[in-house]
Amino acid sequence: MKICIRELNKSYSDKQVLNNINLELENGMHGLLGPNGAGKTTFMRILTTLLPKTSGEITYDGIKVENKKEVRKIIGYLPQEFSLYPNMSVYETLEYFYLLSDIKPTKSKILCLLEEVHLETCKKLKVKALSGGMKRRLGIAIALINAPKVLIVDEPTAGLDPEERIRFRNLLSDFSKDKVIILSTHIVEDIALSCRSLTVIKEGNIKYSGKVSDFIKIGKNKVWKLPIDIDKLDDIKKDYLVVSTVLEEDRASLKIISEIKPKGAEPVNPTLEDAYMSLMQEVDENVLEIG
Numbered sequence: 001m002k003i004c005i006r007e008l009n010k011s012y013s014d015k016q017v018l019n020n021i022n023l024e025l026e027n028g029m030h031g032l033l034g035p036n037g038a039g040k041t042t043f044m045r046i047l048t049t050l051l052p053k054t055s056g057e058i059t060y061d062g063i064k065v066e067n068k069k070e071v072r073k074i075i076g077y078l079p080q081e082f083s084l085y086p087n088m089s090v091y092e093t094l095e096y097f098y099l100l101s102d103i104k105p106t107k108s109k110i111l112c113l114l115e116e117v118h119l120e121t122c123k124k125l126k127v128k129a130l131s132g133g134m135k136r137r138l139g140i141a142i143a144l145i146n147a148p149k150v151l152i153v154d155e156p157t158a159g160l161d162p163e164e165r166i167r168f169r170n171l172l173s174d175f176s177k178d179k180v181i182i183l184s185t186h187i188v189e190d191i192a193l194s195c196r197s198l199t200v201i202k203e204g205n206i207k208y209s210g211k212v213s214d215f216i217k218i219g220k221n222k223v224w225k226l227p228i229d230i231d232k233l234d235d236i237k238k239d240y241l242v243v244s245t246v247l248e249e250d251r252a253s254l255k256i257i258s259e260i261k262p263k264g265a266e267p268v269n270p271t272l273e274d275a276y277m278s279l280m281q282e283v284d285e286n287v288l289e290i291g
């Protein structure tokens with residue numbers, strides 16, 4: 001599967017929220033990262049045919065996004081918020097969504113799907129008895145009903161405990177072998193640990209698109225460790241972006257993001273989060289293409 005996005009623009013009334021987006025996505029897991037209001041949900045809703053674009057072209061193996069019926073057959077979507085009937089069992093919920101999708105539900109299909117998302121032992125549980133992570137996994141099972149070639153998931157790990165987040169990431173990684181998975185998140189670690197490529201959107205513009213490993217290079221020579229006396233902390237925070245502070249009695253060890261080396265600081269290797277923070281700090285409007 002190959003998704004081609006060319007010169008995509010979207011405006012709500014006179015407010016432009018996506019600006020000339022160009023992207024090509026193939027099988028594998030792709031991260032979509034950006035601050036609140038960057039345009040991620042709008043972008044995903046356009047990809048899923050739920051929202052019309054203002055201009056541009058989107059194709060799925062050559063099928064245009066305007067061909068809603070065909071495109072919906074190949075897409076599964078897990079939105080940020082989705083509601084289920086609390087008194088239905090897990091099994092009944094899938095049965096119900098099969099019927100809504102116009103696909104005949106059979107016991108073997110439902111059990112197979114439950115196995116895929118590791119909910120086979122919960123089939124009789126009512127939805128209201130599921131944990132947040134279990135509900136999201138049920139959401140993925142629903143999104144997989146039509147055996148999609150593209151799976152789009154919006155903020156799936158927000159609010160999950162570490163164990164469920166790992167389980168969820170692993171689940172998506174398993175599916176990414178033969179699907180395009182687009183994972184939108186605020187959680188940089190989720191991208192670092194599961195995605196091969198990354199697109200960063202800020203204010204409707206692509207600020208970076210490429211390999212996750214290359215993205216980290218953006219933070220090179222911009223991340224510093226600075227030990228200081230604790231009474232200097234407020235002054236330093238006025239001058240620099242401090243991303244972490246470890247306090248030890250009357251001293252503090254700071255991690256700072258800065259284009260210029262702060263006096264007395266040592267360079268440190270950037271993490272993905274450091275690279276993201278340094279990119280968000282940049283005022284430059286140019287798209288970065290590395291690697």
Ligand SMILES: Nc1ncnc2c1ncn2[C@@H]1O[C@H](COP(=O)(O)OP(=O)(O)OP(=O)(O)O)[C@@H](O)[C@H]1O
Nearest residue numbers: 012013015017034035036037038039040041042043
């Ligand atoms: N229906 C709408 N009408 C008008 N403006 C909208 C509408 N939906 C979204 N917007 C605006 O479009 C911009 C992008 O919103 P969007 O929800 O796509 O961002 P996001 O990156 O998904 O944010 P978040 O991470 O907070 O979910 C925001 O400025 C938002 O206020």
